[in-house]
Amino acid sequence: MADKQRRKPGETREKLMNAALTLVGKGRHFASLGIREVTRQAGVVPTSFYRHFRNMDDLGLQLVDELGLVLRRMMREARGNVLQADKLIDESVAIFISHARANRSFFMFMAQGLAGESRAVQEGIRSEMRFFASELANDLRRLRLVDHLSDQDLDVTCDLVVRSVAFSLTDLLGVSPDDDYQIDQIRKRTTRFLQLIFVGAAHWKSNG
């Protein structure tokens, strides 16, 4: 009887979620993970799974919630570190890349979930992205960088920005986490995407 005493409340729950993330980080797709596989990785008996989750989709949904926290932390850091407006894009992309490296598995999960099997997870991630885009719109308004844009046009712009960055995830996760050169290439390219979009936004005229 391996020690049965439970340490902290929710410790096994966390172990299970981390186990799923670990497997995703190793290149597995979330949709192909099984309950036994996850519990094995977590070093826990299969039955324990049901104490915390109804099924794998449920675990996925709870991972989306945690993903939200990760994204919010990233947003906070970006807001704190971006001093001058002219460095806004470079700084933000750099912060994104750094967070994606630090939380590789989380962002892998995010990239997978967008076209994943569970409709609920899919919707959850899209919802996080919408939130992110709306916060970005607020910030740009506050900095008075987009006074000539209507709310609607600003919304489209921010949506496109968030999508472009999110798509870069699939680039980022395709290269080794240690390949500094390639990662820097991705950073540069993403930066150019955003510059292109903002040039477009700067010259945008409604209905034209």
Add this chain to the structure above:
Amino acid sequence: MADKQRRKPGETREKLMNAALTLVGKGRHFASLGIREVTRQAGVVPTSFYRHFRNMDDLGLQLVDELGLVLRRMMREARGNVLQADKLIDESVAIFISHARANRSFFMFMAQGLAGESRAVQEGIRSEMRFFASELANDLRRLRLVDHLSDQDLDVTCDLVVRSVAFSLTDLLGVSPDDDYQIDQIRKRTTRFLQLIFVGAAHWKSNG
């Protein structure tokens, strides 16, 4: 002993690939499909699978090849139907949407594969996208619409265009195929993304 005579060469192979696509079209993720499941859907005995594919990854790779054909057909139609330059974006997006509806499963597979489990499939789809972007660049050059852009800047622009359209897949596949209203919303939004990008490209100045 149900009729064992083989009809045409490669018929079972096609049945298997279609079966996998059908399952993907029903919302399943390719990474979670099993050999038995696919053969069952195809109405074939499991052993037959090995006559045509080494494993599921192999089948995925061959699906990518067929996906390439689908994309090339789409490209050809776009080139034939886009008459005036000012309708280029609207027409192209409309053609894309129409093909995505007609080959829903194929495009679902594409969206899944970008963050899929098999590195080879991932790379295959990215390669198709690169090809698509380079063809787009050629067309824009030929139409003399981007004379002020360097090759490199044109490359970035086309890449961003292709990515934005590809990302729209995840929107498109999230709504019912019959929901004309929502699909039209997605079409409009994608069109606006591309307009924004091209406005950016029109005003782009190197190193600025």
Add this chain to the structure above:
DNA sequence: ATATCGTGTGTACGACTGTTCACTAATGTG
């Protein structure tokens, strides 16, 4: 005509799956 090859079928096997059940130790509540 006969041999070979490609492609289909049926059976079989061990490994792994999700899930249920009964049991037990630690924690929170009175």
Add this chain to the structure above:
DNA sequence: CACATTAGTGAACAGTCGTACACACGATAT
């Protein structure tokens, strides 16, 4: 202290999985 609740365990189930093997049939080549 007594007691209910929570969160862990191990054994067991029927079902599914991937894969191997031997065999059957039609087509093709000799």
